[in-house]
Amino acid sequence: MKELTVGIDIGGTNTKFGIVDREGNVLHQGNIQTTVHEEFKGFFDSMANALRESFKDLPSDSSIVGIGVGAANGNYYTGNIEHATNLRWKGILPLSKMFQEEFNVPCILTNDANAAAVGEMVYGNAKNMKDFVVVTLGTGLGSGFVCGGILLNGHHGIAGELGHTSVNPTGRYCNCGKRGCLETYVSATGIKRTVYKLLADHLEPSELRGISFDNLNTKMITDAALRGDIVAKESFEYTGRILGMKLAETVVHTDPEAIFLFGGLSQAGELIFKPTIRHMEANLMPLFRGKVKVLPSALQNQAAPILGASSLVWDHFAKKGMEVA
């Protein structure tokens, strides 16, 4: 019997799902809209139907052993999505319980960055590591910590909110209600804000002067930087300096072997890695210098959130020391 898991990534706009084997091959992939259902139950039923449809295509000698879900504000301990700011359904959504009752297999929920960290450990570049951090650079900045081979959930199930460490207490306004949080500088949105700050402060000509804030994206900034645009290049330097400074703080907390960068901004390659590493090393306590690697995630593709979520199930069985079947 071939054992398979379901990985689900619930985003604000789209919910992606896939059926994944132990080696990380995605046998089937699907997609439903997150936003169309007024009630959470409607969304859940639509998701359950899509899954049941996809099960029909599976080989007869296979079985689904569990469901993993990554979602912002997903609480590992309760299995609930709690007060998500990016979904239309408010309050407490008992997602794990609903999936378990519907499909009679374990359902493991965590936040999307934690799912990425477990994914990196199960399928990615952290396969042989026990102590590492994954930093996801998307609309915001998320992070997941693995310490001693175990995902760090914390006492309240909300560990790893690096995006809300402080760069400048009187700095940029953040969605969380504070000011100067790391994710207001280091994220797809953060680097856009930095480009606009640099365009405001300086006189240099830049191809980015012709693009509105709403239309600007990381890819455009990357391409401009590769063409030599001074403002675009400086925006990566500025972003990497702040990320490097803050990673130096994270390193002295948990002493990781490596920090993986994941998501759009990290795909700018050396443009972001070089200043990040340089400023991390410069700001590190000397005892730690030269010891901690900053690496790209191995899961830089469309299926990554699904792989991350599905890996929660393998991790769940590994932790329990349980046979899957």
Next chain:
Amino acid sequence: MKELTVGIDIGGTNTKFGIVDREGNVLHQGNIQTTVHEEFKGFFDSMANALRESFKDLPSDSSIVGIGVGAANGNYYTGNIEHATNLRWKGILPLSKMFQEEFNVPCILTNDANAAAVGEMVYGNAKNMKDFVVVTLGTGLGSGFVCGGILLNGHHGIAGELGHTSVNPTGRYCNCGKRGCLETYVSATGIKRTVYKLLADHLEPSELRGISFDNLNTKMITDAALRGDIVAKESFEYTGRILGMKLAETVVHTDPEAIFLFGGLSQAGELIFKPTIRHMEANLMPLFRGKVKVLPSALQNQAAPILGASSLVWDHFAKKGMEVA
């Protein structure tokens, strides 16, 4: 057979040791000077002799099951003291191996703040906690993290160096070679520096104007503050503001249930706890507000470092799931 452990706290000046039972009772306590021996072997022999002497007084139905040692730069993985800045013997000192060979019992080494964290878990206020942080406020600022009931050692065995997170990259000079590290502001030395800064900046009369930097200590600042001295009071406010700001960053890393403050500065009670808690809450990401306790350590007495070190042995057996005897 009554099982006993040895706890040893190696400080720059004095080395304290004690024999401790499972309940944390110290049956015997002793002390040798750390500084008199030119060679590390001489210090070790003197320590071993003192231990053998102390074993003579023990009840005949008791046995020593292990030795725990807390020392700055003690590496849990290697059992070595590595490049300690506070000892006269340089390089790598294979302490655990030497004790194991001498007494034929396990010897567990870690840094002093980690020992304090395990001590809090085994004997102190963290008995029923799985996720907490201990911050030791002595000459410097040390910290130990327990996550999921396990001491966080990190990949290189040097996790938890909160004293070297950054308050201000162009701030006070630190022994580590950087500038503006947390311990240059928040520690027994840090608050002295703050008193001197405030005396330099302000005109207020203060009884502390009559005391030299070398003679000033935390107790004097505490007593002056309790008598209403404006500079002394403000120095606690200043210290608590910085500590609170930085603890807010630590909280979003590991999501602890509580943070324990340990050591001289923490014995100033409300003078330090009130501003620390106020500024931690003000700087916390809203999701975490009101969730994390800041508490005094339960091990605020002379025997605390010995208890902490001895508890490493019980923790070692608990982790291995081994019978002690």
